[in-house]
Amino acid sequence: xSDKNEYILLRQAPGDEIEQPAxxxxxxxxxxxxxxxxxxxxxxxxxxxxxxxxxxxxFWSEQSYRVLGLPQDIPPTHQLFMSRVHPDDREYVLRAxxxxxxxxxxxxxxFRILLDDNSVRYIQSRLGAASPSSGTVFGTNMDVTExxxxxxxxxxxxxxLTEACHLLHLGYFSWDLVSNAQVWSDETYEVLGIPVGSxxxxxxxxxxxxxxxxxxxxxxxxxxxxxxxETVIEYRVIRQNGEIRHIRSFLSIxxxxxxxxxxxxxxxxxITDAKxxxxxLKESEARQHLAQKIASIGNCExxxxxxxxxxxxxxxxxxxxxxxxxxxxxxxLKLVHPEDLQQFLSAExxxxxxxxxxSMGFRLLRSDESVINLRMHMHFMRDADGNLCKLLSTxxxxxxxxxxxxxxxxxxxxxxxxxxxxxxxxxxxLNQSLARGCRHGYGFALLAVDLDHFKPVNDRYGHPAxxxxxxxxxxxxxxxxxxxxxVARTGGDEFIILLDGKIDEEDIKTAANKxxxxxxxxxxxxxxxxxxxxxxxxxxxxxxxxxxxGLLMAADQALYRAKxxxxxxxxxxxxx
Numbered sequence: 231x232s233d234k235n236e237y238i239l240l241r242q243a244p245g246d247e248i249e250q251p252a253x254x255x256x257x258x259x260x261x262x263x264x265x266x267x268x269x270x271x272x273x274x275x276x277x278x279x280x281x282x283x284x285x286x287x288x289f290w291s292e293q294s295y296r297v298l299g300l301p302q303d304i305p306p307t308h309q310l311f312m313s314r315v316h317p318d319d320r321e322y323v324l325r326a327x328x329x330x331x332x333x334x335x336x337x338x339x340x341f342r343i344l345l346d347d348n349s350v351r352y353i354q355s356r357l358g359a360a361s362p363s364s365g366t367v368f369g370t371n372m373d374v375t376e377x378x379x380x381x382x383x384x385x386x387x388x389x390x391l392t393e394a395c396h397l398l399h400l401g402y403f404s405w406d407l408v409s410n411a412q413v414w415s416d417e418t419y420e421v422l423g424i425p426v427g428s429x430x431x432x433x434x435x436x437x438x439x440x441x442x443x444x445x446x447x448x449x450x451x452x453x454x455x456x457x458x459x460e461t462v463i464e465y466r467v468i469r470q471n472g473e474i475r476h477i478r479s480f481l482s483i484x485x486x487x488x489x490x491x492x493x494x495x496x497x498x499x500x501i502t503d504a505k506x507x508x509x510x511l512k513e514s515e516a517r518q519h520l521a522q523k524i525a526s527i528g529n530c531e532x533x534x535x536x537x538x539x540x541x542x543x544x545x546x547x548x549x550x551x552x553x554x555x556x557x558x559x560x561x562x563l564k565l566v567h568p569e570d571l572q573q574f575l576s577a578e579x580x581x582x583x584x585x586x587x588x589s590m591g592f593r594l595l596r597s598d599e600s601v602i603n604l605r606m607h608m609h610f611m612r613d614a615d616g617n618l619c620k621l622l623s624t625x626x627x628x629x630x631x632x633x634x635x636x637x638x639x640x641x642x643x644x645x646x647x648x649x650x651x652x653x654x655x656x657x658x659x660l661n662q663s664l665a666r667g668c669r670h671g672y673g674f675a676l677l678a679v680d681l682d683h684f685k686p687v688n689d690r691y692g693h694p695a696x697x698x699x700x701x702x703x704x705x706x707x708x709x710x711x712x713x714x715x716x717v718a719r720t721g722g723d724e725f726i727i728l729l730d731g732k733i734d735e736e737d738i739k740t741a742a743n744k745x746x747x748x749x750x751x752x753x754x755x756x757x758x759x760x761x762x763x764x765x766x767x768x769x770x771x772x773x774x775x776x777x778x779x780g781l782l783m784a785a786d787q788a789l790y791r792a793k794x795x796x797x798x799x800x801x802x803x804x805x806x
Contacts, residue, residue: 316342423469440466550596567593682763763798
C-alpha cells in the first residue's frame with residue numbers, strides 16, 4: 231500500500247467519519263499481519279500465488295519465484311510456470327490442473343521441475359477452488375525434494391532389511407513393557423516355528439522355548455530389562471513340528487527419561503546350522519589330534535626317570551634343526567620364544583603336578599630366526615604301579631591357523647571400509663577404561679562425531695566417492711588423536727572417539743576443536759572435491775556418566791545440541 235493511502239477515511243454512515251489515526255492503526259495491523267505471513271512462508275519454504283482464470287493474470291510471491299528457481303523481475307505466467315515443469319511431468323500437470331479446476335474443489339499434486347543447472351527438484355502444489363465471484367484461484371508451491379528423497383531412501387532401506395533378514399533367518403521384534411504388547415516380524419514367526427500372523431500373547435514366546443532352557447532365558451531377560459544392558463542369549467526352541475532349533479537373541483532396552491525400562495527391541499537369529507558346523511569342527515579336530523598321535527607326527531618321547539628324549543624327524547623339521555642334533559631339553563627351551571618361555575614353564579609345571587594330559591600354545595624361534603606358532607599336546611603314561619613314567623608329546627605348526635584367527639578377530643572388531651574400530655571393539659575398550667577409571671580414579675572422555683553435509687556427496691558423486699571421503703575422514707581423525715585413543719565407526723557417517731587416560735574438560739574441548747578443524751578442510755580427490763564438517767558431542771567420565779550406556783547417551787545428547795546449534799561445532803554434556 232502506498233504512503234498516500236496510508237491515512238484513509240472510512241465511513242460507517244453518511245456524515246460519520248473515522249479519524250485518520252484509526253485508519254492508520256488498521257493499516258499498521260494489516261502490514262504486521264502481512265509481514266508475519268511472509269515470514270511464515272519463508273520459514274516453511276512455501277510460495278503462494280493467485281491466478282485470474284478470466285484474464286490469465288497471475289501473482290507470485292517471492293518464495294514462489296525461489297521455489298521455481300526464477301528471477302523475480304520476470305512477469306509471472308502459466309506458460310512460464312509450465313516451462314519449469316519437467317518434460318516428463320508436463321502432461322500430468324496439465325491434466326491434473328484441468329481436472330482440479332473442473333471439480334471446483336481444492337486439490338494437491340506433486341511433480342518435478344528442471345532448474346537451469348539441470349538439477350531436479352520435487353514440488354508439491356495446492357490449488358484452491360476458484361472464487362465464484364472473481365474466478366481467482368489461490369495456490370501454494372512447496373519444495374519437498376528432501377522429504378521425497380528421504381522417503382525413497384527409507385523405503386529402499388526397509389526393502390533391503392527385509393531381504394537381509396530373510397536370507398539370514400533373522401527375525402526382529404518389539405515389546406512394549408507398559409502395555410505388554412508385542413510386534414513380531416514374519417521372520418521371527420518362522421524362526422520360532424509359529425504360523426505367521428498368529429496372535430502374540432504374553433507367553434507365546436515362552437511356550438516355544440525348550441523346557442531345559444526356559445528358566446535361564448527368562449532370568450537373563452529379566453536381568454537385561456532391570457539393568458538396561460544389551461543382552462545376548464543363546465537357547466533352543468521346539469517348533470510345533472517337534473524340530474529343535476538353536477536361537478541367538480539380542481535384546482536392546484529403551485528407557486524413559488527417568489531411566490525406567492519401557493520397551494525392548496530385539497532380534498532372533500537361527501544359528502542351528504552354525505552350531506552343527508561348530509560341533510562337526512570339534513569332532514574333526516578330535517579325530518585330527520588322534521591321527522597325529524597314532525602317526526607320531528612331530529612327536530617327542532621323554533623318559534621321566536632317566537631324562538632321555540627321542541625326537542621324530544618331523545619334530546626336527548619343525549624346530550629347524552639337523553636330525554643329528556642331540557634331543558635335549560636345554561636345546562628345546564632355547565628355541566621357545568623368550569616372551570613365551572615363562573608361560574610355557576608354568577603351564578608345564580602345572581600339568582606335571584596334576585599328572586593329566588594337557589595342551590599349550592607358544593611361539594618358537596627357529597634356528598633360522600623365523601617364528602612359528604606351535605600347539606603342543608602332552609600325554610602321560612604310567613607304569614604297572616600307576617606311577618608316571620613317560621611323557622609323550624605331539625607338536626603341530628599352527629602358524630597359518632593363528633594368523634587366520636587373528637585376521638578373523640581383526641575383521642570382527644574393525645570396520646570393513648575404514649579399518650577403524652567397530653562397535654564391538656569400542657564396547658570392549660570402553661569397559662576397560664571404565665574399570666581403570668573406577669580403580670585408579672581418573673577420567674576419560676567420549677566424543678560422538680557426526681559428519682555434516684556428507685549425504686550431498688553421495689547424492690552428487692555416488693557412494694564410491696562417499697567411501698573415499700569416509701577413508702579420508704578416518705585418516706584425519708587418526709592424525710588428530712593420540713596413539714592410546716580409539717576411533718570407532720558406529721554408523722554410516724557416525725563415529726565415537728574414546729580419549730583414554732587422564733583427561734579433563736579442557737583436553738576434551740581441545741581434542742574436539744582439532745577434529746572439527748581437520749574435517750572442515752576441503753578434500754580433493756582424483757575425480758572430485760568437496761568440503762564437509764562435523765558436529766561433536768562430548769562426555770567426561772565420571773562427571774557426565776559412570777556407565778558405558780550413560781556416557782554414550784550423554785555424548786549423543788550433546789551431539790544433538792551441536793546439530794541444533796547450527797552444525798560444525800562441539801557441545802558438551804551436562805553434569806549428572
